[in-house]
Amino acid sequence: EVQVLESGGGLIQPGGSLRLSCAASGFTFSNYAMCWVRQAPGKGLEWVSTISRSGDDTYYADSVKGRFTVSRDNSKNMLYLQMSSLWADDTAVYYCARGYSHYGPYWYFDLWGRGTLVTVSS
Amino acid sequence: DIQLTQSPSSLSASLGDRVTITCQASQDINNYLNWYQQKPGKAPKLLIYDASNLERGVPSRFSGSGFGTDFTFTISSLQPEDIATYYCQHYDNLPLTFGGGTKVEIK
Numbered sequence: 001e002v003q004v005l006e007s008g009g010g011l012i013q014p015g016g017s018l019r020l021s022c023a024a025s026g027f028t029f030s031n032y033a034m035c036w037v038r039q040a041p042g043k044g045l046e047w048v049s050t051i052s053r054s055g056d057d058t059y060y061a062d063s064v065k066g067r068f069t070v071s072r073d074n075s076k077n078m079l080y081l082q083m084s085s086l087w088a089d090d091t092a093v094y095y096c097a098r099g100y101s102h103y104g105p106y107w108y109f110d111l112w113g114r115g116t117l118v119t120v121s122s
Numbered sequence: 123d124i125q126l127t128q129s130p131s132s133l134s135a136s137l138g139d140r141v142t143i144t145c146q147a148s149q150d151i152n153n154y155l156n157w158y159q160q161k162p163g164k165a166p167k168l169l170i171y172d173a174s175n176l177e178r179g180v181p182s183r184f185s186g187s188g189f190g191t192d193f194t195f196t197i198s199s200l201q202p203e204d205i206a207t208y209y210c211q212h213y214d215n216l217p218l219t220f221g222g223g224t225k226v227e228i229k
Contacts (some may be wrong), residue, residue: 037166045158045166045209047218061217095165102172106213108156110177112165 002026002111004079004096009116014087020116022079022096029077030054033099033107036070036081038092039115046092049081050099050107063089086120093117124148126210128221134229141197143224145210150190154214157186157195160223161206169208170195202228 008020022034036048049070050059058070069082079096093115099107125148135141145155153173158166168177170186173193183198197204205228210221 044223045160045211045220047220050218059216101213104152104154104172104213106154106216106218108168108171108211108213109158109166110168110171112167114165 004098004111004113006094006096006113006116009094009118011119011121012086013122014120016086016120017082017084018086018118020081020083020094020096020118022081022113024077024079024096024098027098027111029072030074034070034072034079035097035099035107035109036079037095037097037109037112038090039095040089040092043092048094051079083118086118088120091118091120123217124151124212124214124219126212126219126221128208128210128224130224131222132225132227134227135200136229137200137202139200141200141204141226143195143208143210143226145188145193145195145221147191147193147212147214151212151214153189154212155186155188155193156211156213157184158209158211159204159206160209166209197226200226200228 035050051070067085071080095115096113097109098111100110127146155173157170160166174186207223207225
């Protein structure tokens with residue numbers, strides 16, 4: 001089955017750090033860019049970060065640039081999001097999503113995980 | 123950043139009704155516009171990519187159109203399982219952004 005599954009969410013104090021993981025299966029992981037998209041409680045969707053197929057190129061939303069680091073291990077079919085200096089506005093469900101584009105300049109999200117909840121609170 | 127303005131923010135329609143949602147971009151995004159469905163408590167699901175292409179496995183009652191700055195998403199005959207929030211998303215440049223969402227309910 002083609003799927004991605006996130007883990008690593010939880011309750012973290014403001015200023016703390018957390019690492020999210022995403023396990024991919026059922027497709028050739030190294031053929032796809034991979035992305036993180038988040039959704040604050042009761043709010044809309046926000047793109048967070050994308051990493052290229054090789055991992056050589058990374059892209060971030062301004063809201064997380066300098067605090068979050070995306071990485072991948074193609075030998076293990078794993079995607080990661082290292083988050084630091086977390087604050088309340090980072091509270092959200094974080095989705096791992098496969099990035100794809102037929103011919104466009106960037107990506108849309110054709111496969112999503114169930115998400116993992118990150119709550120930043122004291 | 124490109125702003126995507128979706129309207130309406132919510133709607134109520136009867137089963138079998140034709141439902142239309144619009145998404146207006148703050149600048150020309152070619153046809154780099156996608157539509158997602160998110161049911162309560164679930165992850166989003168891609169329905170339409172590149173403005174008008176139906177994702178594999180998605181029922182044909184869903185359709186999309188548009189180019190440039192103005193886009194439309196249509197459900198030709200509303201079904202009970204279509205109750206969800208629908209989002210548009212562009213990928214013309216970074217940052218990738220989403221519309222604010224349209225919540226579809228049954229009247």
